[in-house]
Amino acid sequence: MLRYLRCCVRTMSNTREQYKDAAKLLDPASTVAKITKRTKLENENAKFVNLEKLEYVSPLGKQGVWEIATRTTKPKGSLVDAVIIVPILKYPNGDKKLVFVRQFRPPCNGVVVEFPAGLVDPNDSIETCALRELKEETGYVGVIRKKTGVVWSDPGLVDANCSMVWVDVDMSLKENKTPVPHWMDNECIEVVDVPLNELEGKIDEWTKQGYLIDGRVQTLVIGMAMANE
């Protein structure tokens, strides 16, 4: 789970073949991936997540309590737990595509369509983390156009947060024509690119096929539809 525990690069070549494999292994109709057992976990045995009870004063000055889950992995000095990357492929003819990754996600017990993302390492800048994770997960080399401030994943439930980084990927570059991801040993990621104007239809199609959709991906699509009205 922690990116800095990564050590085994699965393979460094034959990228098209790799993508094809990942697509087969992650197809909801045939994947072997599934949860086999769920057990309660106490804080003392948990490495990555903890439960906490918060006592707080409300804006009205009243006492309250709230139960939350906290990430335990944020490096000291980091403002955020993670970076989420919104990668745009830009082709010489003006075409634009968005890049997503699909992975089996145990918390959801299914294959989820997400933006590339990763936890921040100690001494990482958001920029370094974003470009490294993009390269590792998708093989693409990009240039950062913009980053957001701190954004919160699920403010009623967890303290998890991230910065979102909008990255341009120049498709006239040689390394972006044959992108080479670096996956760790037990990682299986499918990289999917979609023309901007086909995105809304794709989400519906993927949902029908049994893929699960990340809330950020869904909301980006709603934002695009709203602007296009």
Add this chain to the structure above:
Amino acid sequence: MLRYLRCCVRTMSNTREQYKDAAKLLDPASTVAKITKRTKLENENAKFVNLEKLEYVSPLGKQGVWEIATRTTKPKGSLVDAVIIVPILKYPNGDKKLVFVRQFRPPCNGVVVEFPAGLVDPNDSIETCALRELKEETGYVGVIRKKTGVVWSDPGLVDANCSMVWVDVDMSLKENKTPVPHWMDNECIEVVDVPLNELEGKIDEWTKQGYLIDGRVQTLVIGMAMANE
């Protein structure tokens, strides 16, 4: 936290005054709201969230373990934990605004800009829940234009999910000219509306003022900017 525990309606009138109060009480520069104590919590003492260890088979056929937080409040038979509402105010002259709520969120220890949202009650349909929560939190009466499938809040960390519901609010209706929210006893919500074309600048402005931004709100803005390029 659970919507069906709601019983005390704070006030049913004088809505403008209420909004002004909420704005003052939630201003990051002066709010009294804050966390006063954090303590570890074990599953047996937790009502709303639990920690679990999952054992799973990966798409490559290998065994793995994953730590997650789970919501314990999903009603039997419900596909989703919650509903997130994207409300568009539509004015007779063609103007459009988006509606957000601001609340103090203990998990983030700050005042967060979010879409209106609520947990699904037993026997709730997504549609019923969306229109009720919109009315309770903002006072607006709307019509559902579209709802998404199941979307996942933070697929690497929690099993929390929701349906997102896009709601049109007809501003020529009398009840939408003086909207009357129904807040529960310790609830303090500020309703903020923003013209669609001013949204990107507003997020930056709110961040500078010390408000925190929900990831779905941020991603919607990125989607709009992307479509407008």
